[in-house]
Amino acid sequence: MNPVVVSYQDSLLRRSDVALLEGPLWLNDQVIGFAFEYFSSERFADLKESVTFISPEVTQFIKCASCPEELALFLEPLGLSSRRWVFLAVNDNSNQTAGGTHWSLLLYHRGSNHFAHYDSQSGGNAAHARRVAHKLEAFLCGGGAAPLEEEQCPSQQNSYDCGMYVICVAEALCERVRAEGGPRLPGNTITPAYVTQKRAEWCRLVQSLAFH
Template sequence: MQKSADEKILSYNDVVLRQSDLGILSGPHFMNDRIIEFYFSYLSSCHSQDILLVPPSIAFWLMNCPDATSLKDFIEPLKLHEKKLVIFPVNDNDDVSVADGGSHWSLLAYDRNANVFVHHDSNHGMNKLRAQQLFRAVVGFMGDSTSVFNAKHLEFSDSPQQTNGYDCGVYVTAIARVLCCWYDSSEHKDKGDMWFSSVKEQITPSAVAEMRKEILQLIKGLIGGK
């Protein structure tokens, strides 16, 4: 019997994937929130607890929360001030009433050692204003190192660019993985380098195409291992 698009196929940590998600990964389609949240959760289980990968729904809420008190209450459990590397997905959805809205993903990352936020956008800075909006929402919660007396700022990286109109979410997952591996390596701690050269070397159109396949096979493997 053929499965319906809405049928649940996998529960992984707090993420529930559906049959339609496999179709998204199988073809040239825009990545949805669930797949990105799943892969971020998977990366979290594989890498240092010093790294926080913020789920898309939470990043979106932080960016659009209209009330400062509610934002503080919501953000404190994330313990942003304790994390060494924080990775946020950025979506251009401007309608908070629409789930899975928007048409472009990018990535905002904070490195505590360098005390800097960096925005990676695979489509010519399309999400620049959204990244700035999220930066302003969270910068005051990152801890003492980001006080007004220190050099907190937001950089816009010269990121690898997508070659089509649908792979932005795959770029986000691929860059997130590079950043996690970069942090867990011993080399950057000795040199004080950031991850820019690693992203430039590893994030290529062919690597991104392979990334889509890898996530699909990861999900199928987890389904088969249930």
């Protein structure tokens, strides 16, 4: 038995997903997708007109899609052309199925027409981020090229917290959008201890939303 623990907007978390969050374990698509859904619907709902979060499953589809027409049909409803910032969680899996061993965060800035890549394993996902960015150029930049910059990112100190770093970095960037009107990663705040604390906070949030 693997019962549903939380049903939130378009996200479902089963018992096995919640166990990953309780960890310390590597997070899967469902947990990161839930966090992005929560950011969009609740935590940063006031930024909905300018910020969008793409679920890990959709990002993987974008990366692996071979047909531009199919991709166009898929992305059209997301209204990406009207968003100032687009957040995507990038996985190092090379095929359409869920899996992989590492997560990183890709952010598109419309104002400066460039992608920023935040990788807690210093560039380990660079090739995968570039594949996603290249596929999105036609939909975000009117077909023109958008450079990708590897950004300074806090480093994970273990093999399993990459997904938590994606969630924490995305949250910190959105907080700066709200406070300053643009995403800028604050220095020295996302430490290993902070990430561990945030994991516990997400566990408590899931418990508060769980079916009773």
